[in-house]
Amino acid sequence: MEWTRSETLALAANSCTYCHGLGLRTGRKNNEKPCLCVFRSVFRICLTRFRFCFEREKNKTGVTLEGNVWSRKNEEFVADFLMVTRRALSEEDWKIFNYHFLLGADWRLCSKKLNMDRGTFFH
Numbered sequence: 225m226e227w228t229r230s231e232t233l234a235l236a237a238n239s240c241t242y243c244h245g246l247g248l249r250t251g252r253k254n255n256e257k258p259c260l261c262v263f264r265s266v267f268r269i270c271l272t273r274f275r276f277c278f279e280r281e282k283n284k285t286g287v288t289l290e291g292n293v294w295s296r297k298n299e300e301f302v303a304d305f306l307m308v309t310r311r312a313l314s315e316e317d318w319k320i321f322n323y324h325f326l327l328g329a330d331w332r333l334c335s336k337k338l339n340m341d342r343g344t345f346f347h
């Protein structure tokens with residue numbers, strides 16, 4: 225995907241010391257690439273939507289018609305989110321993601337369960 229400044233500007237953190245709120249950084253080959261604060265912002269947006277879809281009551285979910293296809297948007301987003309995280313993360317990273325973001329455990333509980341120190345957990 226080719227990122228542009230107009231896409232990254234709205235997602236970048238104003239307090240970011242790398243991109244200064246612009247969302248793009250200059251790479252090794254002098255090309256511009258998105259800053260990590262943009263990716264963190266995208267992740268937070270997806271996680272918020274995941275939690276919204278997951279916690280929504282079953283009777284409020286509905287089937288929607290798009291073109292000629294019936295679909296369950298909330299359930300599909302939840303399944304896609306979980307599949308993408310499974311594919312993108314290593315086995316150890318996925319365990320941390322699962323305990324911390326999906327199950328809501330804090331760093332103390334996660335580091336005890338995964339047998340790692342605080343620095344390794346946050347890294």
Ligand SMILES: [Zn+2]
Pocket residue numbers: 236237240241242243244245246247259260261262
């Ligand atoms: Zn940044």
